[in-house]
Amino acid sequence: MTFEELMEQQARELERQRALSRRIYCCTAAGCVSCGAEAVRKAVAAEIKSRELDGTMEVCGTGCMGLCSQGPLVRTSDDGALYGNVEAADAAALVSAAPADDPRLAQRRIDTSTPFFVKQKKIVLANSGVVDPERIADYIAAGGYQALAKAVAEMTPREVIAEVRASGLRGRGGAGYPTALKWELVAKQPGATKYVVCNADEGDPGAFMDRSVLEGDPHRVLEGMAIAGYAVGAQQGYVYVRGEYTLAIQRLQAAIRQAERERLLGSRIFEDTFQFRVDLRIGAGAFVCGEETALIASIEGRRGQPRQRPPYPPESGLWGKPTLINNVETFANIPPILVNGGEWFAGIGSAPSTGTKVFALAGKIVNTGLIEVPMGTSLREIVFDIGGGVPGGGEFKAAQTGGPSGGCIPAEFLDTPVDFESLARIGSIMGSGGLIVMDKTSSMVDVARYFMEFCMEESCGKCIPCRAGTAQMHDILTRILKREATRADLEMLERLCVLLGETSLCGLGQTAPNPVLSTLKYFRREYEELLPAEHSAAGGER
Amino acid sequence: MSVKTLVIDGKAVTGRAGETIFNVAWENGVRIPRLCHVGGLSDVGACRLCLVEIEGQRKLAAACLTPVEEGMVVHTSSERLKEHRRLILELLLAERNHVCAVCVMNGACELQDLAAELGVDHVRLRYRFPKLGVDTSHERFGQDQNRCILCTRCVRVCDEVEGAHTKDVFGRGSGSLIINDMGGPWGESDTCTSCGKCVQVCPTGALFSKGKSVAEMRKDRGFLKYIVTAREKREWIR
Amino acid sequence: MPPDASKPTATVKDNREKMLERAMSRHHYSGDALIEVLHAAQELYGFLSIPLLQSIARKLRLPPSRVLGVATFYHFFSLAPKGEHFFQVCTGTACYVAGAQSLLDVLERRCCKSGGTSPDGKVSVQSARCIGSCGLAPAVIYDGKILARLTPEQLNAELDRIGVK
Numbered sequence: 017m018t019f020e021e022l023m024e025q026q027a028r029e030l031e032r033q034r035a036l037s038r039r040i041y042c043c044t045a046a047g048c049v050s051c052g053a054e055a056v057r058k059a060v061a062a063e064i065k066s067r068e069l070d071g072t073m074e075v076c077g078t079g080c081m082g083l084c085s086q087g088p089l090v091r092t093s094d095d096g097a098l099y100g101n102v103e104a105a106d107a108a109a110l111v112s113a114a115p116a117d118d119p120r121l122a123q124r125r126i127d128t129s130t131p132f133f134v135k136q137k138k139i140v141l142a143n144s145g146v147v148d149p150e151r152i153a154d155y156i157a158a159g160g161y162q163a164l165a166k167a168v169a170e171m172t173p174r175e176v177i178a179e180v181r182a183s184g185l186r187g188r189g190g191a192g193y194p195t196a197l198k199w200e201l202v203a204k205q206p207g208a209t210k211y212v213v214c215n216a217d218e219g220d221p222g223a224f225m226d227r228s229v230l231e232g233d234p235h236r237v238l239e240g241m242a243i244a245g246y247a248v249g250a251q252q253g254y255v256y257v258r259g260e261y262t263l264a265i266q267r268l269q270a271a272i273r274q275a276e277r278e279r280l281l282g283s284r285i286f287e288d289t290f291q292f293r294v295d296l297r298i299g300a301g302a303f304v305c306g307e308e309t310a311l312i313a314s315i316e317g318r319r320g321q322p323r324q325r326p327p328y329p330p331e332s333g334l335w336g337k338p339t340l341i342n343n344v345e346t347f348a349n350i351p352p353i354l355v356n357g358g359e360w361f362a363g364i365g366s367a368p369s370t371g372t373k374v375f376a377l378a379g380k381i382v383n384t385g386l387i388e389v390p391m392g393t394s395l396r397e398i399v400f401d402i403g404g405g406v407p408g409g410g411e412f413k414a415a416q417t418g419g420p421s422g423g424c425i426p427a428e429f430l431d432t433p434v435d436f437e438s439l440a441r442i443g444s445i446m447g448s449g450g451l452i453v454m455d456k457t458s459s460m461v462d463v464a465r466y467f468m469e470f471c472m473e474e475s476c477g478k479c480i481p482c483r484a485g486t487a488q489m490h491d492i493l494t495r496i497l498k499r500e501a502t503r504a505d506l507e508m509l510e511r512l513c514v515l516l517g518e519t520s521l522c523g524l525g526q527t528a529p530n531p532v533l534s535t536l537k538y539f540r541r542e543y544e545e546l547l548p549a550e551h552s553a554a555g556g557e558r
Numbered sequence: 559m560s561v562k563t564l565v566i567d568g569k570a571v572t573g574r575a576g577e578t579i580f581n582v583a584w585e586n587g588v589r590i591p592r593l594c595h596v597g598g599l600s601d602v603g604a605c606r607l608c609l610v611e612i613e614g615q616r617k618l619a620a621a622c623l624t625p626v627e628e629g630m631v632v633h634t635s636s637e638r639l640k641e642h643r644r645l646i647l648e649l650l651l652a653e654r655n656h657v658c659a660v661c662v663m664n665g666a667c668e669l670q671d672l673a674a675e676l677g678v679d680h681v682r683l684r685y686r687f688p689k690l691g692v693d694t695s696h697e698r699f700g701q702d703q704n705r706c707i708l709c710t711r712c713v714r715v716c717d718e719v720e721g722a723h724t725k726d727v728f729g730r731g732s733g734s735l736i737i738n739d740m741g742g743p744w745g746e747s748d749t750c751t752s753c754g755k756c757v758q759v760c761p762t763g764a765l766f767s768k769g770k771s772v773a774e775m776r777k778d779r780g781f782l783k784y785i786v787t788a789r790e791k792r793e794w795i796r
Numbered sequence: 797m798p799p800d801a802s803k804p805t806a807t808v809k810d811n812r813e814k815m816l817e818r819a820m821s822r823h824h825y826s827g828d829a830l831i832e833v834l835h836a837a838q839e840l841y842g843f844l845s846i847p848l849l850q851s852i853a854r855k856l857r858l859p860p861s862r863v864l865g866v867a868t869f870y871h872f873f874s875l876a877p878k879g880e881h882f883f884q885v886c887t888g889t890a891c892y893v894a895g896a897q898s899l900l901d902v903l904e905r906r907c908c909k910s911g912g913t914s915p916d917g918k919v920s921v922q923s924a925r926c927i928g929s930c931g932l933a934p935a936v937i938y939d940g941k942i943l944a945r946l947t948p949e950q951l952n953a954e955l956d957r958i959g960v961k
Binding site: 047049050051084219221222259260297298299300301302303314315316317318319320378379380384416419450452454458466470476 | 826827828829830831832834835862865866869870871872873887888889890892893924925932933935942944
Binding site: 302319323324472473474475476477478479480481483484485487488491504508511512515518519520521 | 602603604605606609617618620623642645646649650652653682683684686707708727729730731732733734
């Protein structure tokens, strides 16, 4: 199709939607589905049919609306009202003339003027909860594929990379590597065969940001990948997605089929010589495959074991060819950057951490769910304003970011801005976006043990420090919790932290000590109190 | 092919482009500890014993995988590196059941020699005592999981030099095991050619020849370099 | 005992072999596609038996040990048949903080450890790395359906209902 045809399709779909008296959006992301959202959607569809409202009303499933703790969530388009904890029995009220007047629905109404809604800035999640992820027409109506059209029809690959550079976008998978730099490394490599890989192996326990984007707005990710392919000279893309994400896989497969049918993927994209295919590669239960060289090994059909870098994937990656690997959220930021300009993006957040970040709030927090805020927002604002604080008026103890590679942030650092540098300074990392809030009922030593168990079970086994070291560290932490450990054990734990950090082959082993290190730094007393009396500083020397 | 000059442990040395720090050091009498590297096979950088300090680089680098560069200043045996190597060996010794007294490789074992060289005379970690088996189904060789350090030399030699790829790694993490074919007894393997290369490259007594006494069980690892050089360069170096 | 899923039943026409063949040919019998093929095989047969793995190794022209090495590296793949019922307990951080361990303890006590199948073949237990329903912690996927905010009492009641001792 041509650029004009794309605009025509957009206009046509917008017209069609405007002609409807109401569109009922039902969140059908995994969280809401597990509380019965499908039943709600089916009930509303049945009501529309039985009242013969087919021509004027429509119900559609959407991606995550964010407030997962109050699911199933439903929104009505005409008045923009949002309802939570909706049941199938509410279907009749939802299709009635004035749903807001229905007494039961009125009770379910959610106030959207609260900080949770007002303080967020949606770029990555702009379409989530607004478009039907199973209809490409919805995505096009929202302006989809216009960024790709602009890139292919009006820009050179170098200009595309320049725009990304101007935005200051950094990798959202956790490392924060400058995206434009990575793209340029691949673009400048010689050779006709290059690959673009989307790392959708989101493995941090407690993180579901990527999953929500893939389920709620798969086309956004595909469009970002295609633009990347254009910029670096690749014609083949792979999305490596966790095997456990069945809904995301289904939505991606459908999205790829639809995009190919509309000639927005495949060959002669926008009538240009540019061609870009996307295929899925399904993960099979190995957290280590989130590491890029292990991911490559997995796509090549081998055991997912990392290898030494250099050479880095941009130089020699998939099947030895230059390969660009970026995270889901990173790709999702690309189309808006091209449409609105790099400078627009750079004006959000606080350099050198520009743009926004998606966080998955979980644990002891009122508003569990998905949020997107400008970089530099303080942790206090995220936890207490947007997150609604600790339930039952409990006391905040710590926030864990970065999953098994990250650290715990105590109350004294609540005013820390959430950006790459500030978090690293206090001993944690941005990570992929999982943010777990803990209160007084959590034992920080147990949290450290939990993450070490995870690393031990996910260790690929190739290098000795990680394979044997995580097991020994887990053993020591378990014995500390059982009050069977000595001071010598604690010292050995700290020594192993240094060993793994400095000698492990890959990031999994190198960062496995982080939860231990940060809890030792800020909650050392909890460790000491678990040592036998004559060994702990708290008990004094005998 | 250009030649680089660099400094290893204060000594000025030369190395060809593409040569690893490990090989250049070896040529110049500097023996960097290693267990997963053996001349003639690809390198995996798994044991982490050969890590060296390179001035100007924050991270430690595996000598077996890092090519020499002009002007590099390398330190191979600082106190920090020695501490790391000792702890890595302790992790190994505590991981499985390494009982030298009843092992046929006693006195000729690379793990044992390295421990002696680095001064590891006690282990400050808890022994894990996993329950692991011994496979003596093969006519000529035996495989003892208790002595295995998962260096994967056997996997690589069978794949790269013999070509049969009889051995591979089963599972992951500490519970990984070296298996033959579909995990069955070695003696029932369809692919094994009984060449014995795996036994020769194994650094410990995990793979051994049957019927040999402690005094007789000696491995000839130099033989591997001999046949690989012969095959690739058509040069016979013994 | 659950039926041996690796042997085709005599009375019903078994298309599984053909479908697996199709999956392999779709990837041009390339060794690179091993993981895709293992996914397809597990979906068709429920688990990866040794004869099945041997057949795949032969068709893809890969060494048997390599195929076994890949199949056992990834936790998704199972070399043993699954039980009649399947509990996947989410052990993501939020679920852990909300008490997932107590659910695993119940299952370990009454059925088997995580990653295994109970001796009577009734129940298979596995822990899952964050299934993304953190607002409903602790969550368990029970025979494909997600059970939210599950308590040990509710779990024990369900185990009683399906006849677990």
